[in-house]
Amino acid sequence: MATPVLIAETTVRFLRSHVPFSRMARKDLEFVAERVKLAYFPVGTTIVDPAHGVAEQLHIIQRGHVRVHNTTTASDDEVRGPGECFPVAALAAGTAGARRFEATEDVFCYQLTREDFESLRLRSVPFAEYCTAVLESIVQQSLGQLRQNFSHRAVEQRTLLEPLKVLVRRDPVFCETTTTVREALEAMRQERIGTIAVVDGQRRPGGIFTLTDLMDRVVLPGVDLSASVAEVMTPAPGTLDELATAQEALSLMAQLGYHQLMVTRENRLVGVVSERDLFALQRVTMRNIMQSIRLSRDLTGLQRARRDIDALTDNLIAQGAAAEPLTHTITALNDALADRLFGLLAPRFELDGIDWCWLSVGSEGRREQTVATDQDNAILFDCEAADRDAVRQRLLLYARAANDALAELGFPLCTGDIMARNPDHCLAAEEWRARFAVWIREPTPEALLQANIFFDFRALFGNLALGEGLRNWLMGVTPENRLFQRLLVANALQAEPPLGMIRSFRTDDGEHAGTIDLKTHGTRIFVDAARAFALALGIADTNTAQRLRLAGRRLNIDERETDSAVEAYHFLQMLRLRAQRDALEPDRGDAAERPRTVVNRIDPYTLNDLDKRMLKEAFRQARSLQQRLEQTVGQ
Amino acid sequence: MRLPFQRSLEARRTRRALPPAVRDGLRLLRIRARERIAEERWSDSGLLSLARFVALDLETTGPNMHADRIISIGAVAVAARAIRHDDAFEVVVRQERESGVDNILIHQIGGQEQRGGADPVGALVSFLRYLDGAVAVAFRAEFDATVLERELRAWLGIRVGVRFLDLAAILPALLPGTPNDSLDDWARHCGLPPIGRHHAIADAYANAQLLLIALERAQRLGLTTTADLIALEKSQRWLGRRR
Numbered sequence: 019m020a021t022p023v024l025i026a027e028t029t030v031r032f033l034r035s036h037v038p039f040s041r042m043a044r045k046d047l048e049f050v051a052e053r054v055k056l057a058y059f060p061v062g063t064t065i066v067d068p069a070h071g072v073a074e075q076l077h078i079i080q081r082g083h084v085r086v087h088n089t090t091t092a093s094d095d096e097v098r099g100p101g102e103c104f105p106v107a108a109l110a111a112g113t114a115g116a117r118r119f120e121a122t123e124d125v126f127c128y129q130l131t132r133e134d135f136e137s138l139r140l141r142s143v144p145f146a147e148y149c150t151a152v153l154e155s156i157v158q159q160s161l162g163q164l165r166q167n168f169s170h171r172a173v174e175q176r177t178l179l180e181p182l183k184v185l186v187r188r189d190p191v192f193c194e195t196t197t198t199v200r201e202a203l204e205a206m207r208q209e210r211i212g213t214i215a216v217v218d219g220q221r222r223p224g225g226i227f228t229l230t231d232l233m234d235r236v237v238l239p240g241v242d243l244s245a246s247v248a249e250v251m252t253p254a255p256g257t258l259d260e261l262a263t264a265q266e267a268l269s270l271m272a273q274l275g276y277h278q279l280m281v282t283r284e285n286r287l288v289g290v291v292s293e294r295d296l297f298a299l300q301r302v303t304m305r306n307i308m309q310s311i312r313l314s315r316d317l318t319g320l321q322r323a324r325r326d327i328d329a330l331t332d333n334l335i336a337q338g339a340a341a342e343p344l345t346h347t348i349t350a351l352n353d354a355l356a357d358r359l360f361g362l363l364a365p366r367f368e369l370d371g372i373d374w375c376w377l378s379v380g381s382e383g384r385r386e387q388t389v390a391t392d393q394d395n396a397i398l399f400d401c402e403a404a405d406r407d408a409v410r411q412r413l414l415l416y417a418r419a420a421n422d423a424l425a426e427l428g429f430p431l432c433t434g435d436i437m438a439r440n441p442d443h444c445l446a447a448e449e450w451r452a453r454f455a456v457w458i459r460e461p462t463p464e465a466l467l468q469a470n471i472f473f474d475f476r477a478l479f480g481n482l483a484l485g486e487g488l489r490n491w492l493m494g495v496t497p498e499n500r501l502f503q504r505l506l507v508a509n510a511l512q513a514e515p516p517l518g519m520i521r522s523f524r525t526d527d528g529e530h531a532g533t534i535d536l537k538t539h540g541t542r543i544f545v546d547a548a549r550a551f552a553l554a555l556g557i558a559d560t561n562t563a564q565r566l567r568l569a570g571r572r573l574n575i576d577e578r579e580t581d582s583a584v585e586a587y588h589f590l591q592m593l594r595l596r597a598q599r600d601a602l603e604p605d606r607g608d609a610a611e612r613p614r615t616v617v618n619r620i621d622p623y624t625l626n627d628l629d630k631r632m633l634k635e636a637f638r639q640a641r642s643l644q645q646r647l648e649q650t651v652g653q
Numbered sequence: 654m655r656l657p658f659q660r661s662l663e664a665r666r667t668r669r670a671l672p673p674a675v676r677d678g679l680r681l682l683r684i685r686a687r688e689r690i691a692e693e694r695w696s697d698s699g700l701l702s703l704a705r706f707v708a709l710d711l712e713t714t715g716p717n718m719h720a721d722r723i724i725s726i727g728a729v730a731v732a733a734r735a736i737r738h739d740d741a742f743e744v745v746v747r748q749e750r751e752s753g754v755d756n757i758l759i760h761q762i763g764g765q766e767q768r769g770g771a772d773p774v775g776a777l778v779s780f781l782r783y784l785d786g787a788v789a790v791a792f793r794a795e796f797d798a799t800v801l802e803r804e805l806r807a808w809l810g811i812r813v814g815v816r817f818l819d820l821a822a823i824l825p826a827l828l829p830g831t832p833n834d835s836l837d838d839w840a841r842h843c844g845l846p847p848i849g850r851h852h853a854i855a856d857a858y859a860n861a862q863l864l865l866i867a868l869e870r871a872q873r874l875g876l877t878t879t880a881d882l883i884a885l886e887k888s889q890r891w892l893g894r895r896r
Binding site for chain 1: 727729734735736737738739741742743843844846852854855858861862865866869
């Protein structure tokens with residue numbers, strides 16, 4: 019018989035006031051309400067114990083509190099209260115889990131069988147996302163709650179700038195170099211795969227063996243199947259670190275002519291990506307825009323593409339795309355746009371024989387462009403010392419045209435004149451080095467504040483190797499300079515996360531009373547800290563998230579801590595993007611005329627409860643990142 | 654003056670007057686009841702941890718168990734020591750004449766709803782089918798037991814002898830030293846959030862939660878079967894009379 023309305027209704031009402039149920043459709047909540055059982059556990063009872071085998075029921079705490087004991091690691095115990103679920107990860111993974119749940123007082127739990135849990139995951143997207151987020155990281159849970167809001171869309175919006183780590187879904191199938199060909203083939207048949215990775219004793223990739231190799235190197239030459247696979251494999255396979263982007267993987271594949279790459283972490287094999295995995299990433303809309311950019315013959319065509327980019331961005335934000343893929347998408351499209359523009363402009367100027375490249379600095383250099391981004395760029399060239407000024411003059415003519423054209427495309431001129439057309443920022447390699455050397459060897463806090471964004475340079479157009487050379491030189495110099503590092507740290511510690519003593523947030527007074535500047539008091543803390551880490555540790559990457567991840571790895575910091583910091587940073591970026599989009603004039607004029615106000619302020623108390631909680635957590639993460647920086651680099 | 658056997662004659666007349674479909678239904682229930690005796694888990698020697706109980710509450714037209722009629726039945730099963738949302742029962746019984754205003758105020762079942770309820774014969778048969786021989790659990794069960802038996806006889810002409818377990822009797826034994834008296838007292842004592850007051854299904858749900866607590870305690874005290882629990886209830890009632 020159907021569940022009486024009053025029971026179903028009471029249960030639905032209870033569920034609806036808790037995450038993730040608050041996001042679920044009513045019919046799915048009714049599904050839960052009609053299928054659950056209510057069970058009672060007196061204080062001290064163990065409700066779920068890994069020792070009892072595979073988890074069979076989802077528990078939703080209706081009343082009371084439950085303590086979580088980690089049986090594998092000695093981490094702090096955590097306590098769950100009404101509305102929280104357990105053991106989600108164990109159920110979703112179909113394992114016994116590693117955590118024991120014990121009632122710390124008399125507890126009532128709704129129980130859902132594993133079967134119903136599975137159907138719920140299938141029928142409810144928010145619930146499925148919740149499970150995925152829990153699976154991904156249990157510590158990140160508070161921040162993960164935000165991500166579920168966005169991940170649904172974000173899945174479709176994966177870009178080629180995602181790290182490979184995200185793409186590697188299954189454990190690689192591999193064998194050791196000493197394996198015989200027969201054993202390798204058997205493993206391949208069992209896994210139904212055409213390619214097997216070959217690794218050495220330390221699990222470092224040593225080669226790759228495919229069915230084509232079987233024909234060419236085993237069957238036809240008549241090699242014995244008991245020979246070792248090392249003799250017939252293709253040695254020196256294409257290898258990339260898991261933090262490299264899909265874009266880099268594609269170009270390496272093209273370069274080497276391989277269809278698969280080994281993905282490594284600390285040089286050990288963690289996965290294999292194929293060309294097909296990567297092509298699946300490219301989305302139609304983004305590809306269409308890329309296409310139209312490439313086919314544009316003049317500024318008008320590019321302006322049209324620019325409007326498309328804006329429309330796509332607006333769409334993505336409206337749909338709630340996650341900040342990282344979003345900023346990556348904007349950057350990738352803007353890069354392509356600029357690249358095409360520079361290519362169109364170049365023939366009109368006498369640049370033949372000049373070895374130069376266009377540098378993006380600041381947020382563009384970090385691949386973190388938001389909607390309202392003004393130009394920050396520079397030029398780097400290489401020539402004989404005697405010709406320097408003549409070359410500079412020729413490049414400046416070009417730069418002026420390029421800066422103006424970019425402005426016409428809707429990237430406002432930089433108010434601080436940090437642009438390629440400024441002779442101060444159109445420098446030869448030696449001049450750049452001398453300039454960086456001054457900042458590094460005789461740093462002053464004021465000068466550093468100005469110079470900050472130059473350290474985030476990235477070569478965009480021209481001879482990219484020049485930019486790489488400058489970066490490599492820089493990475494050799496900065497880790498040696500303690501004074502410089504200390505000042506960087508001091509700079510990064512200057513801004514204070516606006517967490518209040520009395521209310522949750524410390525808002526500003528005066529002109530912007532009641533608001534928080536998300537950039538100065540939020541994202542900039544992460545950006546500055548990431549830069550300090552990167553320069554102190556010699557990390558070449560300019561992207562904030564990547565810098566944090568690499569630094570975390572270099573310093574042996576728990577990956578979950580790094581991930582939490584990255585999540586927090588992206589959450590703040592997301593709020594900024596939302597605020598900026600909301601501030602854009604709804605009436606669409608020409609891209610150039612379109613007002614692009616930089617809005618970084620929000621009133622935190624107008625956010626919904628979840629966002630408020632997340633914002634608080636993000637600021638807490640900012641604070642702990644600062645502390646971490648002080649402990650590691652600042653000493 | 655009453656003739657001897659008058660009551661059983663009346664009951665037989667009632668049975669004869671039932672529509673054939675209902676009579677077939679009752680016959681099936683009787684067969685089912687006989688089968689059940691063979692099944693261990695239904696007998697009293699079944700383990701508490703596996704047994705199915707039906708927590709129930711009746712709303713009646715008044716406080717007189719010998720005269721007032723059933724307005725509604727709310728019931729929810731407790732099996733394997735959990736309340737089963739998918740094993741619950743609720744019915745509002747049609748009244749020839751709605752109960753007094755005072756009563757409507759208490760039960761919040763309006764005159765219209767009462768007149769529009771289910772036909773009593775059908776309601777009682779489907780309740781028996783739902784109960785399926787389980788032990789019924791109520792608070793001050795004597796009231797519910799008396800009303801239910803009387804109504805079964807009046808409408809169906811049968812004696813079922815539904816077994817009742819009285820929470821008001823076993824709770825003080827299992828949770829001694831707590832001077833609770835009413836269902837509300839106990840609910841408050843155990844921190845149960847009320848899901849709706851004086852509504853049959855709400856009180857049945859509260860009964861079910863109290864039963865979960867009681868079952869847990871009973872097991873800790875070494876009671877393992879339904880028979881143990883019934884014996885405990887009997888001794889409590891006996892003590893209660895002496896007091």
